Amino acid sequence: MVIYGPYPPSPGRTRWRVQVYDPKTQRKLSVTAESREAALALRERLEQEVKHAAPLLVHDAIAQYLDVKRHDIRSDKQVEDLGRKLRQLCPNVPVSSVTPQKAEQYYLEETRRQGKFGALRPATHHARLRLAKAMWAWLIRRDLASQNPWDRVEPIGKVSSGKLQLDEADARKLDKFLFAQADAGDEGALALLLELYLGLRSSEVLSLTVGACQGQIVYVHGTKTKNARRKLELYAPVAAILSKHCRNRPESARVFAANLPKQPSANWAYKRLKKICAQLGIPSICPHSLRGLHSSLALEAGATTHHVAKALGHASFGTTARHYAKPESIEVGRAHRFVAALHGENTQSESASSAASDSHAVSGSASGSAASDALSQILAGLTPELREQVVAQLRLRADGSGR
Numbered sequence: 001m002v003i004y005g006p007y008p009p010s011p012g013r014t015r016w017r018v019q020v021y022d023p024k025t026q027r028k029l030s031v032t033a034e035s036r037e038a039a040l041a042l043r044e045r046l047e048q049e050v051k052h053a054a055p056l057l058v059h060d061a062i063a064q065y066l067d068v069k070r071h072d073i074r075s076d077k078q079v080e081d082l083g084r085k086l087r088q089l090c091p092n093v094p095v096s097s098v099t100p101q102k103a104e105q106y107y108l109e110e111t112r113r114q115g116k117f118g119a120l121r122p123a124t125h126h127a128r129l130r131l132a133k134a135m136w137a138w139l140i141r142r143d144l145a146s147q148n149p150w151d152r153v154e155p156i157g158k159v160s161s162g163k164l165q166l167d168e169a170d171a172r173k174l175d176k177f178l179f180a181q182a183d184a185g186d187e188g189a190l191a192l193l194l195e196l197y198l199g200l201r202s203s204e205v206l207s208l209t210v211g212a213c214q215g216q217i218v219y220v221h222g223t224k225t226k227n228a229r230r231k232l233e234l235y236a237p238v239a240a241i242l243s244k245h246c247r248n249r250p251e252s253a254r255v256f257a258a259n260l261p262k263q264p265s266a267n268w269a270y271k272r273l274k275k276i277c278a279q280l281g282i283p284s285i286c287p288h289s290l291r292g293l294h295s296s297l298a299l300e301a302g303a304t305t306h307h308v309a310k311a312l313g314h315a316s317f318g319t320t321a322r323h324y325a326k327p328e329s330i331e332v333g334r335a336h337r338f339v340a341a342l343h344g345e346n347t348q349s350e351s352a353s354s355a356a357s358d359s360h361a362v363s364g365s366a367s368g369s370a371a372s373d374a375l376s377q378i379l380a381g382l383t384p385e386l387r388e389q390v391v392a393q394l395r396l397r398a399d400g401s402g403r
Contacts, residue, residue: 006039089128100150100151104152194208195287201288206266207221273290
């Protein structure tokens with residue numbers, strides 16, 4: 001219970017009001033008094049009664065929090081997952097009893113807990129700590145808690161900068177195998193191909209309907225955020241296999257696992273990919289790593305950070321860089337875009353630079369000393385690693401044009 005007031009008489013009324021709010025039922029009850037002094041005494045009495053009443057328990061608070069989050073989260077399953085994670089982290093004790101010391105104890109227990117695939121990774125329990133902080137911040141805004149005990153809990157362990165990704169040779173081996181299997185009618189292999197070639201989440205692939213696949217265009221409605229809704233172009237050979245798989249099926253039908261009564265979880269794709277990796281003798285990766293591979297290869301090929309983030313359904317490239325793209329791929333992609341911009345191609349240039357000797361080595365005499373000086377100034381601001389990449393590409397282009 002939360003007490004508000006006292007409030008002075010409103011127009012047409014003569015009595016003061018004190019409001020009692022029940023977060024559990026989200027109902028308000030107004031209690032009136034003759035004067036301000038009487039209303040203050042009434043409020044004090046009500047506060048004492050509330051103080052000695054049954055305290056709000058954590059799991060009841062979680063239920064209230066989920067009722068609010070349903071308006072922000074698209075999927076009921078995601079709401080259920082949020083509740084499960086919060087309940088696993090914090091036991092059903094009174095909210096007021098969760099001190100910073102208790103919160104740290106609960107978090108330490110969470111870091112030691114064994115999940116389905118072994119001990120929880122730092123990224124997992126870091127994320128759950130953030131969830132607890134967010135919920136307690138909401139409780140404070142609703143006057144259901146006086147402090148956020150989780151703010152003083154320090155996350156433990158180093159989070160990986162990105163998903164494990166295959167090297168080029170293993171990626172090609174996996175690609176070749178998936179193509180062959182998908183063409184032979186293996187829908188699991190086809191689903192993994194879509195994750196690789198479009199950078200989709202497993203949940204997005206598994207929620208695709210036949211009507212969303214229009215030739216080489218795939219309409220992704222998204223399962224996570226509003227930025228997840230997008231229109232993507234699929235590589236023609238993969239699109240041909242997908243069209244064959246969807247042929248003579250109703251538009252409302254799910255593309256994958258249509259024989260199951262409901263859409264399967266991401267584990268459907270995970271188990272298939274793990275089996276394939278073992279069969280090929282390559283490092284075992286999860287389907288989400290295919291998103292990382294997609295973003296890294298796209299950046300290395302010269303795609304802009306904006307387009308890669310948009311394809312993956314991210315609001316900004318920051319998320320892509322932190323969790324998916326390899327740092328070296330970002331640098332290589334930047335080098336590609338620099339060279340493209342320098343040669344007048346349709347890509348926006350980013351600031352870059354190099355040494356004068358390098359600029360003379362790649363510019364030759366055709367452009368004259370003015371062009372060489374300009375190139376020297378541009379290259380001078382680059383890091384040595386990036387400058388080396390740029391110069392190497394300029395030399396390749398110069399050799400290809402006969403200079």
